[in-house]
Amino acid sequence: MDSCNCIEPQWPPDDLLMKYQYISDFFIALAYFSIPLELIYFVKKSAVFPYRWVLVQFGAFIVLCGATHLINLWTFTMHTRTVAMVMTTAKVFTAVVSCATALMLVHIIPDLLSVKTRELFLKNKAAELDREMGLIRTQEETGRHVRMLTHEIRSTLDRHTILKTTLVELGRTLALEECALWMPTRTGLELQLSYTLRQQNPVGYTVPIHLPVINQVFSSSHAVKISPKCPVARIRPAGKYMPGEVVAVRVPLLHLSNFQINDWPELSTKRYALMVLMLPSDSARQWHVHELELVEVVADQVAVALSHAAILEESMRARDLLMEQNVALDLARREAETAIRARNDFLAVMNHEMRTPMHAIIALSSLLQETELTPEQRLMVETILKSSNLLSTLINDVLDLSRLEDGSLQLDLGTFNLFAVFREVLNLIKPIASVKKLHVSLNLAPDLPEYAIGDEKRLMQTILNVVGNAVKFSKEGSISITAFVAKSELLRDSRTPEFFPVPSDNHFYLRVQVKDSGVGISPQDIPKLFTKFAQTQSTATRNSGGSGLGLAICKRFVNLMEGHIWIESEGLGKGCTAIFMVKLGIPERSNEPKLPFMPKVPTNHGPTAFPGLKVLVMDENGVSRMVTKGLLVRLGCDVTMVSSSEECLRVVSHEHKVVFMDVCVPGMDGYEVAIRINEKFTKRHERPVIVALTGNTDKVTKENCMRVGMDGIILKPVSLDKMRSVLSDLLEHRVLFEAI
Amino acid sequence: MDVVNQLQRQFIDYSASLHREGFLDDQFTQLQKLQDDNSPDFVVEVASLFFEDCEKLINNMARALEQQQGVDFKQVDASVHQLKGSSSSIGAMRVKDVCIAFRSFCEAQNREGCLRCLQQVTHEYSLLKNKLQTLFRLQQQILAAGGSIPVVE
Numbered sequence: 001m002d003s004c005n006c007i008e009p010q011w012p013p014d015d016l017l018m019k020y021q022y023i024s025d026f027f028i029a030l031a032y033f034s035i036p037l038e039l040i041y042f043v044k045k046s047a048v049f050p051y052r053w054v055l056v057q058f059g060a061f062i063v064l065c066g067a068t069h070l071i072n073l074w075t076f077t078m079h080t081r082t083v084a085m086v087m088t089t090a091k092v093f094t095a096v097v098s099c100a101t102a103l104m105l106v107h108i109i110p111d112l113l114s115v116k117t118r119e120l121f122l123k124n125k126a127a128e129l130d131r132e133m134g135l136i137r138t139q140e141e142t143g144r145h146v147r148m149l150t151h152e153i154r155s156t157l158d159r160h161t162i163l164k165t166t167l168v169e170l171g172r173t174l175a176l177e178e179c180a181l182w183m184p185t186r187t188g189l190e191l192q193l194s195y196t197l198r199q200q201n202p203v204g205y206t207v208p209i210h211l212p213v214i215n216q217v218f219s220s221s222h223a224v225k226i227s228p229k230c231p232v233a234r235i236r237p238a239g240k241y242m243p244g245e246v247v248a249v250r251v252p253l254l255h256l257s258n259f260q261i262n263d264w265p266e267l268s269t270k271r272y273a274l275m276v277l278m279l280p281s282d283s284a285r286q287w288h289v290h291e292l293e294l295v296e297v298v299a300d301q302v303a304v305a306l307s308h309a310a311i312l313e314e315s316m317r318a319r320d321l322l323m324e325q326n327v328a329l330d331l332a333r334r335e336a337e338t339a340i341r342a343r344n345d346f347l348a349v350m351n352h353e354m355r356t357p358m359h360a361i362i363a364l365s366s367l368l369q370e371t372e373l374t375p376e377q378r379l380m381v382e383t384i385l386k387s388s389n390l391l392s393t394l395i396n397d398v399l400d401l402s403r404l405e406d407g408s409l410q411l412d413l414g415t416f417n418l419f420a421v422f423r424e425v426l427n428l429i430k431p432i433a434s435v436k437k438l439h440v441s442l443n444l445a446p447d448l449p450e451y452a453i454g455d456e457k458r459l460m461q462t463i464l465n466v467v468g469n470a471v472k473f474s475k476e477g478s479i480s481i482t483a484f485v486a487k488s489e490l491l492r493d494s495r496t497p498e499f500f501p502v503p504s505d506n507h508f509y510l511r512v513q514v515k516d517s518g519v520g521i522s523p524q525d526i527p528k529l530f531t532k533f534a535q536t537q538s539t540a541t542r543n544s545g546g547s548g549l550g551l552a553i554c555k556r557f558v559n560l561m562e563g564h565i566w567i568e569s570e571g572l573g574k575g576c577t578a579i580f581m582v583k584l585g586i587p588e589r590s591n592e593p594k595l596p597f598m599p600k601v602p603t604n605h606g607p608t609a610f611p612g613l614k615v616l617v618m619d620e621n622g623v624s625r626m627v628t629k630g631l632l633v634r635l636g637c638d639v640t641m642v643s644s645s646e647e648c649l650r651v652v653s654h655e656h657k658v659v660f661m662d663v664c665v666p667g668m669d670g671y672e673v674a675i676r677i678n679e680k681f682t683k684r685h686e687r688p689v690i691v692a693l694t695g696n697t698d699k700v701t702k703e704n705c706m707r708v709g710m711d712g713i714i715l716k717p718v719s720l721d722k723m724r725s726v727l728s729d730l731l732e733h734r735v736l737f738e739a740i
Numbered sequence: 741m742d743v744v745n746q747l748q749r750q751f752i753d754y755s756a757s758l759h760r761e762g763f764l765d766d767q768f769t770q771l772q773k774l775q776d777d778n779s780p781d782f783v784v785e786v787a788s789l790f791f792e793d794c795e796k797l798i799n800n801m802a803r804a805l806e807q808q809q810g811v812d813f814k815q816v817d818a819s820v821h822q823l824k825g826s827s828s829s830i831g832a833m834r835v836k837d838v839c840i841a842f843r844s845f846c847e848a849q850n851r852e853g854c855l856r857c858l859q860q861v862t863h864e865y866s867l868l869k870n871k872l873q874t875l876f877r878l879q880q881q882i883l884a885a886g887g888s889i890p891v892v893e
Contacts (some may be wrong), residue, residue: 626829648880719766
């Protein structure tokens with residue numbers, strides 16, 4: 001048997017150890033072959049496994065190991081050299097693959113480990129996200145609650161509803177046991193329980209405001225957990241249960257005055273209310289952070305809502321006040337209007353109704369004077385006349401004064417002779433003065449212009465009044481009247497600091513001083529002199545009569561003339577001096593924009609003043625036409641008469657020097673005729689002078705006449721003298737502008 | 741001469757009474773002043789013209805106011821305006837015053853008022869006509885007796 005080239009195993013195969021080895025090898029091979037099968041099966045099942053190549057390697061390694069052990073089985077008995085060769089090859093291969101696998105695993109195992117770490121990490125992350133989700137959800141819920149609460153709170157502007165709603169909604173949202181609001185009292189030293197959730201009518205518990213726990217809550221803008229035992233939390237009557245957790249938050253009470261437009265108030269307000277919230281006592285609930293945040297937000301919203309309500313209340317109160325004031329003002333205005341209307345009616349009545357009988361009385365008394373009377377009768381008539389003159393003056397004065405005060409009085413400016421005014425005053429006052437044996441002297445400065453522009457009538461009235469007063473209050477002595485042009489240094493009088501006259505080229509200031517040696521005036525009475533109806537109390541003045549209006553009217557006239565009037569006196573018995581300054585215009589011939597005025601005295605010519613003057617008269621009314629013709633014929637004119645405007649235009653020629661036309665002609669306007677005539681005669685010296693004859697001289701008629709280029713207006717009815725003077729003026733100046 | 745004086749005095753008194761009673765005013769005096777040797781009958785002519793005018797205008801107004809449907813107040817107003825003009829030219833004061841009132845009624849379109857005024861105007865006019873005719877007769881008598889008509893200032 002040696003020649004079979006077999007290899008003998010070292011140990012006999014029947015040895016027990018050999019037998020065990022044989023069995024073990026068999027099972028090893030079995031296991032090693034089944035593992036890869038399992039691997040392949042499971043890997044095929046899961047598609048995810050990334051390390052296929054490793055598996056293949058591993059599988060190869062296992063298979064070869066298994067093969068090795070399998071082949072080892074044959075080496076237990078006698079085996080040929082081929083088997084040994086196969087065995088050796090298998091072992092070599094196995095060695096190679098296993099080394100390769102070992103090397104591979106060095107790379108692979110850290111990777112596998114890191115996979116595990118990543119898995120752990122992802123799990124943590126997921127847990128965290130879950131937690132955050134939970135948080136967000138609770139926040140969103142809180143937000144929803146807040147929105148709903150705010151909506152409820154802000155849907156009303158009534159303070160009580162706001163607060164009640166707040167408590168109710170909070171109670172519902174947070175499932176509170178009790179919720180209460182403590183408001184500061186008026187004094188600000190205590191907090192009073194104002195609203196609660198469960199109790200209907202909170203009896204007025206009060207708590208002093210300076211408790212440490214309250215201070216703590218007030219000083220923080222967050223909700224603060226407080227002990228259930230502190231006084232603000234002891235709202236419910238003491239029960240058996242342990243009270244739940246309590247939280248308190250401050251509610252700022254913003255005042256109206258805190259709202260400036262430009263800077264929002266820092267919460268420097270001192271007034272807070274306290275809101276106390278209690279969880280149910282039998283649950284083990286705790287205050288969560290999000291619930292506290294909810295409470296804080298609600299507290300702020302309540303503050304805003306309350307301030308809105310306060311603003312609304314305030315504005316409603318202001319509006320009511322304004323309405324009341326409005327009504328009162330309206331009433332006052334209507335009363336004032338009624339008063340003004342009553343006064344105007346009264347004045348109107350006074351004006352007409354009182355003047356008419358006055359006029360009759362005065363006229364008839366003067367007529368009576370002219371007749372034959374016995375001396376007693378004459379005395380009686382004179383007394384009647386004097387009294388009625390006085391009364392007439394009084395009426396005029398009062399009416400003048402009220403018109404002056406109205407502001408409706410306007411000066412009638414005109415050129416007048418200043419010297420003549422003074423002379424007239426002197427003439428008027430001389431009789432009375434000589435009766436009282438007073439000596440009156442007039443001094444006119446040499447530089448005083450002879451003519452001036454101003455209101456002649458009222459200036460005379462003023463001078464007369466002042467001089468009259470001087471005469472009235474002097475029993476003996478002399479009166480001196482001085483008039484001169486006020487120079488600029490003298491204009492600024494230290495006694496009248498508020499009067500600053502400024503002379504100019506067209507104006508000068510007339511200064512008049514009236515000095516008398518009469519009873520004088522005491523210094524304390526001087527300011528009252530110019531007030532209406534005030535008179536000094538001495539008997540002398542009482543008897544002199546007068547209404548006390550004179551000086552008041554003078555003052556107003558002087559003011560209208562942009563001047564100043566005042567009285568100086570050294571005391572009772574020392575006489576007094578009345579001084580006034582008024583602004584008058586200086587007339588210049590070239591400077592006058594207005595049309596020249598008619599001279600006051602009509603020149604008296606002979607009956608045939610205008611021989612052969614060709615005149616055209618246009619009047620529709622036969623009678624009035626005839627009268628006008630009669631007038632003109634009497635004055636020597638050659639009169640052509642026409643009764644219609646067409647005829648007038650046809651007949652008018654350059655021979656006619658004057659055309660009189662009635663402008664009240666219906667149909668074609670007299671004005672149009674004037675325009676046509678103006679058009680017809682282009683050269684001014686060929687054109688006849690056009691004069692309107694009319695029954696009314698209101699402003700409109702005057703303006704219309706001026707507008708169409710008429711040269712004058714005459715008011716019907718015309719007297720002979722008037723016609724004469726009108727014609728002479730027209731022919732001299734070629735322009736008239738009004739003759740009444 | 742006594743007759744003339746008497747007549748003249750009568751004339752003056754009558755004239756004065758007319759003025760006093762308001763039938764005539766200053767304008768009539770002016771008219772009288774215009775009468776001279778060149779136009780000796782000036783006043784009479786003017787007066788006759790006035791009476792003619794008056795009658796015509798009064799008739800116009802009466803016709804216009806009689807209209808049952810729609811009185812034309814404008815026409816009435818125009819007539820009153822004419823009448824007022826004429827009466828003021830001659831110096832017929834009372835007629836003129838009535839015309840003024842008449843005009844305001846016309847403006848207010850008050851038919852009743854207008855009718856009343858028309859009656860008044862007619863009345864005044866007839867009165868005045870009688871008086872003036874008396875005056876003119878006196879004048880004629882004076883002239884016939886050889887005197888001259890005194891000027892009343």
